[in-house]
Amino acid sequence: MDTTQDPRPLYLLALGQLEKLIAEATPAALDRPTPCEEYDLRQLLGHVVGGVHRLAYIGEGGRAEDVVAATGDLPDDAWPAAFERARARVTAAWADDAKLDRPSFAPWGEVPGRAAVGGYVMEAVTHSWDVARALGSGLALDEELGRAALAVAEFVLPAENRGGPVPFGPVRPAPADADATTRLAAYLGREV
Template sequence: MDNTTHTTRHIEIDYADGSPLAADDPRGAMARSMQAARAVIAHVDATNAENSTPCTEWNALQLAQHLVAVFERAAAGPTDQVIDDMAILADVAIDDLTDAALASARLVHANWSTDAAMTEPIDVPWGTLPGAAVIGVYAGETIVHTWDLAVAIGVDLNWPEADVAVHHEMSKIGIPESPRDEFMPFDPVVRPGADAPMIEHLVGWQGRDVDRWRVA
């Protein structure tokens, strides 16, 4: 389904949660990215579930299911679960998406509540990294896929700008501009105009066609 022209719905999110975490603690970034994702997931319904998305292999419903799965994978990090064995798409019906996203977000908060989780090595599909790096990557993945879902269903929102800027810099380090082949499954870098919002610079670095998908 070609849905590059959208009816825009704006979401205004209050990211001030009174968290005692330091400003640069990636658990805070993960919390804010999940806030954004949950707000967008709440707008997935029968009228837009089959919309195409920037992730060409998934429609809007599947992308929402993937976001829930990202939460579940993030929650598994400090546990004995093998993340590589976990599903890419959560087995969640459309009417249950909002509740599933909330439940898995709460599990993320619970499992990452101790500072020890930030230094322990964690096995993830892309290697073994300290917890702080792992939760930071999942925060970045969540915010990028939230943009994917938002533009697919015609939602506009305020983004956690400081987090997005950090994710952009980390993407430039972790996802080189070239080569991008079967070992680096990202489309070529897309550079929006200099005055484009930071979220478009982030998703453009990860190969999204921001001009095509920009919410009107």
């Protein structure tokens, strides 16, 4: 990833994509399985909303390890509003340009703020794919976002030594004509 770049516009674009998908998640769909085998859709939405709050907390000067992961304990119809609140918080937390170059304490260690936000671009885009698959959504995922997130993944996550402390499975094959987000999902160990 080019660390001179400002990843915030891509992150906000990724959040916009997630927001559209979360709006499709009816209460009846929340028990569906997702490509993240450990999560049903409700738990995945908890993880997604919790991740946005975690990045906000990092931007506010906190350490990622101080945030307890969300479990998905919201009323079934509350996900869009919860996501909107998280999005507003993260946008405010990272509004100051100077934070991009300050040390930040992400789940993977101390990094410049831009690297923390860049990592969460990958997270948001990947989970957009997961949510879209769980819903059977017809939403076309943004190709630019997919390419950017795949570039981050390939830069920071070697294909070897997956599992254990690295929370991704082995790289899986993707069809030759797969879009960038599907290739990202396969790179991160999803069955595509």
